[in-house]
Amino acid sequence: MHLIKALLAQINPYTGDIKRNIKKHLDFIEKARKEGASLVIFPELSLTGYFLKDSIYDLGVNINKEGPGIFGPLYEASKNVSIIAGFVERDDNFNFYNSSFCLSRGKVLHVHRKVYLPTYGMFEELRYFKPGSGFNVFDLSEGRSARARASILTCEDAWHLSSSYICVNKGANIIIINSASPARGIASILDKFSSINMWEELLSVIAFYYKSYVIYANRVGFEDGVGFSGGSCVFTPHGEMDSCAGYLNESSLKIEINLDLLNSERFKTPLIRDENLHLTFREIQDIIGSKK
Amino acid sequence: MKKELPQINEKNFPLISTHLTNFIREEVLRTGLKRVVLGLSGGIDSAVSCYLAEKALGKSNVTALLMPHRLSSPQSLKDAKNIVRLLGIGHHVIDITDGVDWYFTGEIKKGASEMDIKLRTGNKMARERMSILYDYSFKLKALVLGTSNKSELLLGYGTIFGDMASALNPIGDIYKTQIYQIARLLGVPENIIKKAPTADLWAGQSDESELGFSYELADSIMYLLIDKMYKPEVLESLGYDIKIVNKIYGMIKKSQYKRRTPLIAKVSERTINVDFRYLRDWE
Numbered sequence: 001m002h003l004i005k006a007l008l009a010q011i012n013p014y015t016g017d018i019k020r021n022i023k024k025h026l027d028f029i030e031k032a033r034k035e036g037a038s039l040v041i042f043p044e045l046s047l048t049g050y051f052l053k054d055s056i057y058d059l060g061v062n063i064n065k066e067g068p069g070i071f072g073p074l075y076e077a078s079k080n081v082s083i084i085a086g087f088v089e090r091d092d093n094f095n096f097y098n099s100s101f102c103l104s105r106g107k108v109l110h111v112h113r114k115v116y117l118p119t120y121g122m123f124e125e126l127r128y129f130k131p132g133s134g135f136n137v138f139d140l141s142e143g144r145s146a147r148a149r150a151s152i153l154t155c156e157d158a159w160h161l162s163s164s165y166i167c168v169n170k171g172a173n174i175i176i177i178n179s180a181s182p183a184r185g186i187a188s189i190l191d192k193f194s195s196i197n198m199w200e201e202l203l204s205v206i207a208f209y210y211k212s213y214v215i216y217a218n219r220v221g222f223e224d225g226v227g228f229s230g231g232s233c234v235f236t237p238h239g240e241m242d243s244c245a246g247y248l249n250e251s252s253l254k255i256e257i258n259l260d261l262l263n264s265e266r267f268k269t270p271l272i273r274d275e276n277l278h279l280t281f282r283e284i285q286d287i288i289g290s291k292k
Numbered sequence: 293m294k295k296e297l298p299q300i301n302e303k304n305f306p307l308i309s310t311h312l313t314n315f316i317r318e319e320v321l322r323t324g325l326k327r328v329v330l331g332l333s334g335g336i337d338s339a340v341s342c343y344l345a346e347k348a349l350g351k352s353n354v355t356a357l358l359m360p361h362r363l364s365s366p367q368s369l370k371d372a373k374n375i376v377r378l379l380g381i382g383h384h385v386i387d388i389t390d391g392v393d394w395y396f397t398g399e400i401k402k403g404a405s406e407m408d409i410k411l412r413t414g415n416k417m418a419r420e421r422m423s424i425l426y427d428y429s430f431k432l433k434a435l436v437l438g439t440s441n442k443s444e445l446l447l448g449y450g451t452i453f454g455d456m457a458s459a460l461n462p463i464g465d466i467y468k469t470q471i472y473q474i475a476r477l478l479g480v481p482e483n484i485i486k487k488a489p490t491a492d493l494w495a496g497q498s499d500e501s502e503l504g505f506s507y508e509l510a511d512s513i514m515y516l517l518i519d520k521m522y523k524p525e526v527l528e529s530l531g532y533d534i535k536i537v538n539k540i541y542g543m544i545k546k547s548q549y550k551r552r553t554p555l556i557a558k559v560s561e562r563t564i565n566v567d568f569r570y571l572r573d574w575e
Contacts, residue, residue: 015573017575051571054568055570055574183311186304186308187304191304191307192307193307221318222573223571223573224571224572225460227311247307247310248311249310
């Protein structure tokens with residue numbers, strides 16, 4: 001059996017307080033270590049909080065220039081447990097990104113800069129952040145097994161089905177979605193907010209049709225009256241929710257990713273194998289051409 | 293096309309209740325305080341806020357101020373006292389008659405019209421209560437908990453810097469129709485739920501006769517206009533009386549100023565709330 005044991009850390013970050021958030025991260029990392037997990041996944045912007053507005057200016061960290069810097073304790077902790085966490089990244093040209101890194105063995109293994117920055121309704125990310133330039137796949141098992149190939153999508157990224165399409169066709173079989181999704185929408189027939197329901201339907205679709213594991217880490221807590229819904233969970237390549245951390249409150253969830261399941265699911269329903277990339281490419285070229 | 297205002301029912305209430313109590317607890321505690329104070333009128337809105345606060349913070353951290361005026365219905369005070377007793381929370385009764393009436397004795401002599409005096413007295417009562425609540429906020433180290441629902445906030449059926457003022461409001465995004473549903477699920481006494489909605493600013497006052505439409509109708513219209521962003525003409529095609537739709541939309545627009553902070557003339561490079569932008573929860 002090829003198992004990956006991970007811990008979903010459904011936390012309520014302190015808005016704008018990186019140091020206190022690092023402390024909170026270390027507590028959950030320690031919990032993960034004690035429970036035998038090799039990976040701990042935190043939500044979007046877990047090290048800073050979400051509705052940051054002008055304080056983004058004060059919270060950006062240039063990890064390429066400054067090295068571990070303020071995140072030193074996390075780099076250190078990643079020698080035992082790999083860590084996926086969200087932060088405000090600053091580059092050499094003074095741009096800011098809504099970024100997530102995967103730290104492993106004391107180093108940065110992967111960075112995802114959020115591509116789709118919602119700027120409508122209550123969201124204003126594009127006002128502050130520069131979009132990332134793409135989606136990539138990284139080896140979560142670092143050579144121990146070639147089969148754990150993961151991509152990170154951050155919240156809105158996942159709402160564009162083209163994002164997960166790109167990831168799986170690049171070879172991902174584990175889609176990790178970190179988010180800061182506010183609870184909203186009352187529905188008479190649901191026992192949850194309609195936003196939660198929408199998310200769970202989306203995660204199921206991505207998992208089933210892209211025959212991948214989907215891991216969702218969403219935050220909880222309030223920022224200026226807006227409450228985040230939690231509901232961190234994992235969906236199997238069969239499109240079913242395997243387990244869920246519950247809604248609204250801070251908690252953690254131990255999950256097991258059984259990579260052997262990918263084998264049977266992708267054999268039974270070989271959608272990824274049969275995907276016609278050339279056709280898609282031609283069609284997209286035509287679409288872009290006709291829009292000029 | 294489905295067009296009903298969603299119900300708060302046994303199915304979704306557990307999560308909504310957790311959400312609202314988490315809101316109160318978290319937004320209060322992060323300020324370094326642990327208490328709230330609220331005006332308890334004996335009506336359904338403040339009752340719901342009060343029940344949620346007690347659930348969120350515990351009875352020892354909730355204080356109700358009962359602030360009757362000589363024109364208030366005696367039943368209101370009785371109903372408020374009943375809530376205090378049922379929840380076991382602290383309370384104070386402060387009669388606001390003198391605080392309000394002294395001002396108007398002079399105004400009446402100056403020849404203001406009776407209707408004007410009635411409305412102005414109502415506003416003054418709301419602001420007198422606000423003023424006492426904020427004094428107790430300081431005295432008790434407690435945040436003022438709001439009790440205005442989404443319907444009255446949208447319609448502007450409230451007094452600016454009066455009953456519309458608070459530090460945090462758990463029910464401001466919940467329509468009046470849904471307040472009834474949530475009240476039942478919270479166990480608010482049935483006689484409070486069944487009373488006709490009133491601001492109780494003068495004897496026999498009624499929200500719905502003053503507004504000229506029922507909350508049930510207004511709420512279904514506002515849900516489509518505001519939450520669903522349907523245009524008025526779409527509501528007409530769905531069978532709503534366009535005159536009432538336009539009247540309600542007009543009231544919402546006209547009262548926008550009540551829901552915003554005062555305008556500031558921009559002269560500097562960074563102006564408060566314009567391009568000096570931080571959360572209230574700024575740390």
